[in-house]
Amino acid sequence: MRPITMRGVLLLAGALLAWAPFPAQAQGLAPVFQRVNGSVVVVRAKGRDLTVQNGASVLVKFHEVGSGVLVSADGKVLTAAQVVAAESGADLALLQLARVPAGIKPAVLGDSARVQVGEQIFVVGAPYGIAHTLTVGYLSARHKPNTIYAETPLAEFLQTDAAINQGNSGGPMFNLQGEVIGIVSHIISKSGGFEGLGFVVSSNMARQLMLEKRPFWTGVTWFRISGELAEYLNLPQPFALAVEEVAKKSPAEAVGLLPSRVVAQLEGKHVPMGGDIVLAAMGIRLDNDASFDKIRERWSKLRSGDEMTFRVLRSGRVMELKGRVL
CATH class of the missing domain: 2.40.10.120 (Thrombin, subunit H)
Known part of the structure; x- marks a missing residue:
């Protein structure tokens, strides 16, 4: 089932x-x-x-x-x-x-x-x-x-x-x-x-x-990557977040995050591919769900004009993205 x-x-x-x-x-x-x-x-x-x-x-x-x-x-x-x-x-x-x-x-x-x-x-x-x-x-x-x-x-x-x-x-x-x-x-x-x-x-x-709690909206649909799946994708760390979708006129779009282009089936899961894979955000490296919770807590305190930062893996290269909350 x-x-x-x-x-x-x-x-x-x-x-x-x-x-x-x-x-x-x-x-x-x-x-x-x-x-x-x-x-x-x-x-x-x-x-x-x-x-x-x-x-x-x-x-x-x-x-x-x-x-x-x-x-x-x-x-x-x-x-x-x-x-x-x-x-x-x-x-x-x-x-x-x-x-x-x-x-x-x-x-x-x-x-x-x-x-x-x-x-x-x-x-x-x-x-x-x-x-x-x-x-x-x-x-x-x-x-x-x-x-x-x-x-x-x-x-x-x-x-x-x-x-x-x-x-x-x-x-x-x-x-x-x-x-x-x-x-x-x-x-x-x-x-x-x-x-x-x-x-x-x-x-x-x-x-x-x-x-x-009123959480902050990034505009991203996230897909968690961990364990063997992270190894199959040759990630430099055991946990990361694939960007599945990015909503238009969202903070994530303003920063420049790219959504996935295709969906592949790996380990019985439908995995978004071809978009950015986030390795860190707000200066916090993604190691597990607990680190993601810390990032989300940082996001919850953002106000208009504050800076958002991401470290992403894009087409085999690690890149730093920055932008301001509108």
Whole structure:
């Protein structure tokens, strides 16, 4: 089986308006869905239509972040948005909308620690582009960070059997009180389609990583290189970061980082090739994930006008790159 990341958007942030929850048994699922469906909008990024909840800010899937991000509440009027923070380790990014579309009902970001395995939940998304689709299931399990998907080691995952397909990623998972308790991330499947193993980033982890810490956005999708893979690529050190994607109008683009051009399969992994491989940043050599955490901490303190530095391996040559944060 393999993990399949369902490209999409994640969740809302911003000023969240709470309401008194009603017992789900008394009102049934239909009224709860009708109440929260007004919080689901469409985000267009890289030409894809993606569903999210909405507020003054929007948390989106990290891989879809770039320039030309637009948000629509009714499928017609588009609102521009810009990235203000991102966390590749959980595949999350935070967008700030130029304005809040009319008629939007901000959703409640619930406490995912309170939901129990065996409780009924539901997901609202756009499987195969069919927007505002409801699927229902149960919370199947809870997984600590760095135990399920190596590409997102910071994410705490909630597992569900609610149907998740291409286009669901980024859609909210709700409890029966209509509170957001998770953000659809990926599935594990042999066939490529849904087989009952869906995973969502918990709302508490999204709140902690995006709203409380507010990480710095470089505009890069990183791919970790270590162990035998580093040896196969003849790297001068045992750990480095390959630049997979660089968003337009991002700090990384301003510095001059080059993204990969092709993807090769090595050791069962899809490895981005042909772009820069970062050996050090902000004066800190990359030796392991701990050193990357130190670099990210430095980035979190950057302000407009501060200098960013990288040492990269490009076409067999080690180069130093410098630039200013805009």
